[in-house]
Every structure is written in structure tokens, then in C-alpha cells.
Amino acid sequence: MATDTAIDARAQLLLKTLVEKHISDGQPVGSTALVEASGLGISPATVRNIMAELEELGLVMSPHTSAGRIPTAQGYRFFVDTLMKIRPLDSDEVRELAGELKPETDLQGLMRRASTLLSSITRLTGMVMLPRRRQSSFRHIEFLPLSEKRILVIWVVNELEVQNRIIHLDHPCDPGELQQAANYLNERFAGQSMQAIRSTLLEELHSARESVNSFMVTAVEMAKQAFPGEAEQAGGDYVLEGGSNLMEYAEMADMEKLHDLFEAFERKHKILDLLDKAATAQGVQIFIGEESGYQVFDGCSFVTAPYSVGSETVGVLGIIGPTRLNYERVVPVVDVTAKLLGAALNSKE
Amino acid sequence: MATDTAIDARAQLLLKTLVEKHISDGQPVGSTALVEASGLGISPATVRNIMAELEELGLVMSPHTSAGRIPTAQGYRFFVDTLMKIRPLDSDEVRELAGELKPETDLQGLMRRASTLLSSITRLTGMVMLPRRRQSSFRHIEFLPLSEKRILVIWVVNELEVQNRIIHLDHPCDPGELQQAANYLNERFAGQSMQAIRSTLLEELHSARESVNSFMVTAVEMAKQAFPGEAEQAGGDYVLEGGSNLMEYAEMADMEKLHDLFEAFERKHKILDLLDKAATAQGVQIFIGEESGYQVFDGCSFVTAPYSVGSETVGVLGIIGPTRLNYERVVPVVDVTAKLLGAALNSKE
DNA sequence: TTTTAGCACTCAATGAGAAAGAGTGCTAAC
DNA sequence: GTTAGCACTCTTTCTCATTGAGTGCTAAAA
Numbered sequence: 001m002a003t004d005t006a007i008d009a010r011a012q013l014l015l016k017t018l019v020e021k022h023i024s025d026g027q028p029v030g031s032t033a034l035v036e037a038s039g040l041g042i043s044p045a046t047v048r049n050i051m052a053e054l055e056e057l058g059l060v061m062s063p064h065t066s067a068g069r070i071p072t073a074q075g076y077r078f079f080v081d082t083l084m085k086i087r088p089l090d091s092d093e094v095r096e097l098a099g100e101l102k103p104e105t106d107l108q109g110l111m112r113r114a115s116t117l118l119s120s121i122t123r124l125t126g127m128v129m130l131p132r133r134r135q136s137s138f139r140h141i142e143f144l145p146l147s148e149k150r151i152l153v154i155w156v157v158n159e160l161e162v163q164n165r166i167i168h169l170d171h172p173c174d175p176g177e178l179q180q181a182a183n184y185l186n187e188r189f190a191g192q193s194m195q196a197i198r199s200t201l202l203e204e205l206h207s208a209r210e211s212v213n214s215f216m217v218t219a220v221e222m223a224k225q226a227f228p229g230e231a232e233q234a235g236g237d238y239v240l241e242g243g244s245n246l247m248e249y250a251e252m253a254d255m256e257k258l259h260d261l262f263e264a265f266e267r268k269h270k271i272l273d274l275l276d277k278a279a280t281a282q283g284v285q286i287f288i289g290e291e292s293g294y295q296v297f298d299g300c301s302f303v304t305a306p307y308s309v310g311s312e313t314v315g316v317l318g319i320i321g322p323t324r325l326n327y328e329r330v331v332p333v334v335d336v337t338a339k340l341l342g343a344a345l346n347s348k349e
Numbered sequence: 350m351a352t353d354t355a356i357d358a359r360a361q362l363l364l365k366t367l368v369e370k371h372i373s374d375g376q377p378v379g380s381t382a383l384v385e386a387s388g389l390g391i392s393p394a395t396v397r398n399i400m401a402e403l404e405e406l407g408l409v410m411s412p413h414t415s416a417g418r419i420p421t422a423q424g425y426r427f428f429v430d431t432l433m434k435i436r437p438l439d440s441d442e443v444r445e446l447a448g449e450l451k452p453e454t455d456l457q458g459l460m461r462r463a464s465t466l467l468s469s470i471t472r473l474t475g476m477v478m479l480p481r482r483r484q485s486s487f488r489h490i491e492f493l494p495l496s497e498k499r500i501l502v503i504w505v506v507n508e509l510e511v512q513n514r515i516i517h518l519d520h521p522c523d524p525g526e527l528q529q530a531a532n533y534l535n536e537r538f539a540g541q542s543m544q545a546i547r548s549t550l551l552e553e554l555h556s557a558r559e560s561v562n563s564f565m566v567t568a569v570e571m572a573k574q575a576f577p578g579e580a581e582q583a584g585g586d587y588v589l590e591g592g593s594n595l596m597e598y599a600e601m602a603d604m605e606k607l608h609d610l611f612e613a614f615e616r617k618h619k620i621l622d623l624l625d626k627a628a629t630a631q632g633v634q635i636f637i638g639e640e641s642g643y644q645v646f647d648g649c650s651f652v653t654a655p656y657s658v659g660s661e662t663v664g665v666l667g668i669i670g671p672t673r674l675n676y677e678r679v680v681p682v683v684d685v686t687a688k689l690l691g692a693a694l695n696s697k698e
Numbered sequence: 699t700t701t702t703a704g705c706a707c708t709c710a711a712t713g714a715g716a717a718a719g720a721g722t723g724c725t726a727a728c
Numbered sequence: 729g730t731t732a733g734c735a736c737t738c739t740t741t742c743t744c745a746t747t748g749a750g751t752g753c754t755a756a757a758a
Contacts (some may be wrong), residue, residue, distance in 0.1 A: 066709045164511040262593035269565035415738045
């Protein structure tokens with residue numbers, strides 16, 4: 001199996017030990033320290049030879065001549081792909097997590113809870129993308145008059161996402177009409193996708209001009225105004241908790257980098273972009289350093305997992321930490337949290 | 350007017366100049382620099398004498414023997430109370446601000462917008478406490494069955510705050526009953542305060558047991574479950590934007606302090622406590638350094654203003670920055686933003 | 699051929715002076 | 729009351745030497 005350039009079992013063990021040691025204390029690891037930690041009955045000189053090979057392969061590097069080695073992004077990649085052994089969480093731990101993610105609260109609150117949970121368990125920064133379904137299934141709509149021409153529209157999609165906005169009408173409209181309009185929409189469109197409804201409405205807006213049903217025109221017009229178009233809802237959003245945890249890591253000490261990182265958190269689009277990428281994967285996904293594709297995230301890693309309702313992936317959650325984060329521990333935590341959040345959203349009892 | 354220990358006009362001018370200079374460059378100000386900046390035809394030696402007096406009074410201090418002076422918290426206090434001249438914003442600027450705070454969006458979105466606005470204009474951290482009324486006026490309620498015993502309750506208070514939660518029933522309940530219950534509650538309680546409704550409901554829950562109206566019992570029970578009690582809604586919440594801006598100030602370089610500060614942002618209660626304090630004041634309020642009452646906020650100042658709907662103060666907004674922030678500029682910005690946000694919430698057109 | 703001991707070498711980190719610079723406080727003269 | 733003069737203090741910056749960790753190379757050992 002092993003060719004000349006591939007790394008043999010011993011080298012792998014050493015690399016594994018090196019990564020683990022560096023993860024735990026953040027320092028470059030020297031040959032003598034590696035000998036001790038690995039348990040191999042081997043001399044430091046031998047280890048040095050092997051390190052030279054690993055460096056040749058781009059798996060480790062030294063910050064300067066007289067320091068030990070640290071893993072490169074590639075090194076971490078090799079570690080997470082083939083070296084590390086993740087063991088599932090104890091059922092106790094799972095139960096504890098599950099207890100924190102009851103489906104009772106409102107959606108936003110649940111997301112925030114999940115994010116806080118991720119953050120506090122891992123002592124890293126937790127993030128949860130708000131669910132966004134390709135198909136939003138319309139459930140119910142309600143019009144409440146605020147003044148003659150201003151209406152508060154409340155609608156429910158996907159069983160439990162409540163949204164609202166205020167719309168303006170051209171002409172005054174009485175409560176009876178509004179009620180009729182709501183009834184009409186509720187009966188006619190229940191269960192259909194928002195996209196479908198929107199296009200149907202747009203169509204009818206033309207043909208219906210001739211129709212006698214003036215209230216229907218109103219209804220359609222209102223619904224058109226109320227339901228956000230593609231463009232509007234494309235944005236997406238996420239919640240992030242425990243950003244301050246990152247400041248505990250010495251490698252984050254560079255104020256300028258930290259500033260840029262937090263700015264990226266606030267501006268959102270880079271994070272959202274990354275989460276979107278992770279949404280296509282099946283299970284836990286890991287982005288190490290530069291792999292994220294953004295300069296700002298240099299020195300950081302992401303561990304993400306999509307969560308789903310039914311069989312459809314509706315969002316992604318995960319953590320951000322320094323590259324030297326404890327993957328073995330974090331991966332199962334993220335994995336389980338995603339599953340639990342999905343379960344909470346399904347909430348079929 | 351001036352007694353022996355009070356400071357005369359010249360000293361005041363010098364203090365004013367010193368504070369302004371220190372605000373603009375963050376450095377201790379020496380006697381020669383002060384002479385130039387103040388425009389007084391006076392020698393540095395004289396200035397030194399005056400500085401010694403101001404130091405005696407606790408208005409300025411030097412970080413060490415061979416440095417210039419910096420204002421103390423007391424010095425800043427004196428500055429903001431009696432020395433600085435705030436001039437109102439240009440009507441152009443006001444119009445620009447107003448354009449960003451249209452009442453159209455949802456409440457949460459509006460708050461976030463206001464916060465971002467504060468942050469980006471001042472290059473500091475903006476915060477907006479979510480509105481919380483002593484009297485929440487009930488407007489409308491709606492029950493949507495999710496499954497036999499799980500109901501999605503949506504209700505509207507204060508004309509445009511839409512809230513929702515899921516409740517569980519003991520016994521199955523059909524859609525007709527739910528509709529009846531909603532109608533009953535809507536007709537009976539429209540316009541009343543949530544507190545009043547809640548206590549009325551609790552009362553009726555006893556007496557109604559004998560009544561024939563089984564649906565009313567259900568209605569009351571559901572409403573009781575749905576409406577949050579005192580304890581639940583006491584929490585309060587706020588949005589904060591532009592935290593990363595603070596990292597641009599040299600005096601925030603201490604990583605440990607920064608960590609604690611951001612942790613305080615996340616934990617929320619200290620900020621909320623402070624905002625609560627500011628809610629009792631009439632207009633713009635300034636907390637300088639230790640005045641906040643919290644160790645973490647040492648070195649930071651707050652400029653806050655309550656915003657109101659009608660004549661009732663419903664929330665507070667403001668900024669957080671280093672003590673040496675540009676009060677003259679920030680005070681009117683916070684002031685106007687609070688007024689505009691109030692106006693957007695009133696939104697009577 | 700692989701492993702290892704030995705050793706020279708490199709480089710970061712630490713700390714001690716020395717020199718420069720900024721700004722003060724004090725004193726004595728104006 | 730104000731100011732010039734001056735000694736003094738303390739930070740900042742630089743240089744230089746020292747220390748220590750850890751390497752790479754070479755030659756010997758297994």
C-alpha cells in the first residue's frame with residue numbers, strides 16, 4: 001500500500017501525536033517532546049528525520065529554524081480525514097443536549113439556543129443559519145387593519161414560521177372585505193408553495209381585472225404585496241453566539257485580524273456563503289484555514305453540519321474556532337446538535 | 350461667582366481644549382501643546398500651574414511624571430455637563446437618518462436598522478433596547494391547530510408587535526372551537542392591557558368551571574397558557590451592532606478587557622441594566638467610565654436616549670465607545686435617532 | 699539500510715544598559 | 729500673577745549579549 005513518498009504507519013502515528021499535542025497546548029512540538037508523547041521507543045534524531053519528510057510533503061512546518069513543528073492546513077486535513085478517531089457522544093451527553101432543544105419556543109429563540117449551546121459546550125463560537133426552505137408551504141394568512149389603508153399582514157408558512165409585514169393599499173378597505181380576502185386565500189392556497197402562489201397571483205391580477213369580484217382583486221393585490229419575492233427572501237440570516245470565546249486563544253491576539261474577523265461576523269455575507277457551501281454536503285463538514293476561500297478566516301476552522309426537516313436540508317449550523325481546535329470532540333457535538341435541531345423542528349409527536 | 354477653589358474662565362477653556370485634543374488623538378496633552386491649541390497668549394509654565402490646580406481638583410491626571418495630562422472621569426463629566434457645545438444636526442443629516450428609519454419593516458428589523466445606523470455614523474457600537482411597554486394593549490389573537498393537541502397561537506399587541514408560541518392542550522380540540530375561542534377573546538378583550546387580561550382570565554378560570562360554556566373554559570385556558578406572565582416577559586432584550594468598531598481604538602488593546610467587554614455584550618444583563626437606568630431620564634444621558642457601575646465598562650462611555658411611543662417611554666437606544674469619544678458629535682446623533690425611531694414606531698400617517 | 703549519538707548552528711526570547719525625548723515641578727526673577 | 733531656566737523623572741527605543749530550545753548534518757552503530 002505504502003509507496004516511497006507515502007507516509008508509513010509510524011509517520012502517521014507521529015503526525016497524529018503532533019497534531020494532538022499542538023491542539024492541546026498551541027505550541028510548536030519538538031522532536032524530544034514527540035518521542036515522549038508518542039510512546040514510540042525511538043530517538044529524537046529519528047523523529048527529526050521523519051519530520052523532515054513530513055515537511056517535504058507539506059504536512060508540517062516550523063515557524064522558524066529553532067522551533068518545533070506545527071501542522072499545516074494540509075496536515076490538519078490529513079488528520080481529520082484519516083487519522084482522528086471520533087467517538088460518538090455518551091447517551092448522557094446526548095440527553096442533556098436534547099433537553100436544551102425542546103421544540104416549544106419560537107423559531108428564532110430555538111436557533112439562538114442551539115447556537116449558545118454549541119458555543120458553551122465547545123468554548124468556541126457557535127452559529128446557526130436560520131432555516132430556509134426551497135419550498136415554503138403556505139399555511140394561513142390574516143389581515144388586520146391598522147388604519148384605513150394600512151394593513152398588518154400576518155402569515156404562517158411551514159406549519160410554524162410566523163411572519164408579518166405592513167402593507168399599504170391604494171383605496172380604503174373595510175374589515176369585512178379583509179376577512180373575505182383572507183378566507184379566500186386560506187381556502188384556495190393552503191399547502192401550496194409560496195413561489196407557486198406568487199406566480200398564480202401575478203397571473204390572476206391580469207385576468208381578474210375583468211371579473212366582477214372586486215374583493216378578489218383586492219385580495220390578490222394584497223397577497224402580492226405581502227409575500228416577499230425571490231429577491232427579497234434570498235438574503236438568509238444566521239445567529240452567532242460566543243464570539244468572545246475566540247479571544248481566549250493566543251493565536252487570535254492580532255488585533256487587526258480579530259477586528260476583521262468580527263467585522264465579517266457582523267457583515268454576515270461571508271459566513272452565509274460558507275454555510276451555504278456546507279449545505280450541499282451530507283454530514284459534518286470541516287473547513288480548515290484557507291479552505292474557506294476567505295482571507296479573513298485564515299487561522300480559523302469551521303465545523304458544520306446541515307440540519308433538515310423531513311428529508312429536506314433547511315439550514316446549517318456549526319462552530320468557528322482557531323485551526324487548532326479539538327476536532328475529535330467538536331465533530332460529534334456539531335453532528336448531534338444538527339440532528340437534535342432537526343428533530344426539534346420536525347416536532348411530530 | 351468663582352470662589353478660590355472653583356475654576357475660572359481661563360482654566361475652563363484650557364480644560365475644554367485639553368479634553369477636545371485628547372479626544373481627537375488619544376494622547377496625553379502637554380503644556381506646550383495646550384498653549385498652541387488653546388490660542389491663549391500664555392506661557393507653558395503658566396499652563397503647568399493651572400494643570401496642577403486641575404489635578405488637585407481631580408479633573409485631570411497624568412499617567413506618569415513625564416507625560417502630559419489626560420482628563421479623569423470627573424473631567425469628562427465636567428466637560429459634558431458645562432463645557433461642551435452641542436450643535437444640532439444639519440437638516441440634511443436628519444433627513445438622511447430619517448430615510449433609513451421608515452416604519453415599513455418588522456419591528457425587529459427596524460431595531461436592528463437603528464442600531465446599525467448608530468454604529469455606522471459614529472463608528473462606535475450601536476445598541477437598541479427592544480420596546481417594552483408597561484401596558485401592552487391587546488389587539489388580536491388567532492389559534493392555528495398544528496396537530497390535535499398542539500396549537501400555534503399568534504397574537505398582536507400594541508398595534509404591530511406580532512408574537513407567537515406553541516401551546517399544548519389536555520384534550521383534543523376542533524378547528525371550530527378554536528375559531529370560537531379566538532372570536533370570544535378578540536371581542537371581549539380588544540384594547541385591554543395584557544396584565545389585566547391575564548388576571549381576569551385567571552379569575553374566570555375558577556368561576557367558569559360551573560358554567561355551561563365548555564369552549565369558554567378552553568379559550569380561557571389557552572389564553573392563560575399563551576400570554577406570558579410577568580416573570581417571563583421581564584427579561585427584555587436588545588440588539589447590538591458594530592462591536593468590532595471598538596477594536597479600532599488603541600485603548601481597547603488589552604485583550605482580557607476586550608474579552609470581558611464582549612462577554613458582557615453577549616450575556617446582556619449588564620447592558621440591559623444600564624439601559625434600564627437610562628430609561629428613567631428624560632433626554633440624552635451620558636455614563637462615563639465607572640459611572641455605569643460595572644467594572645467591565647471601565648474605559649468605556651455610554652451615550653443613551655430613551656425613545657417613546659406617544660408619551661410613554663418604551664425603550665432606550667445609544668452607543669458604547671471609549672471614554673474619549675466625540676461627545677459633541679455623538680450626543681445629537683443619539684438624540685435624533687431616538688426621536689426618529691419613536692416617530693417610526695408611532696407611524697400614524 | 700536504518701537508527702542514533704554528537705555537535706555546530708540558527709533563531710526567538712529575555713533582559714540589561716545607554717541614549718533620546720517629552721514634559722514636569724520648582725525656584726527665582728520679572 | 730507670570731514666566732524663564734533648569735534639574736529631574738519616566739517612557740520609549742535601540743543595541744547588545746545571553747540563554748535555551750530545537751534543528752540539520754555527519755559519522756558511527758546496529
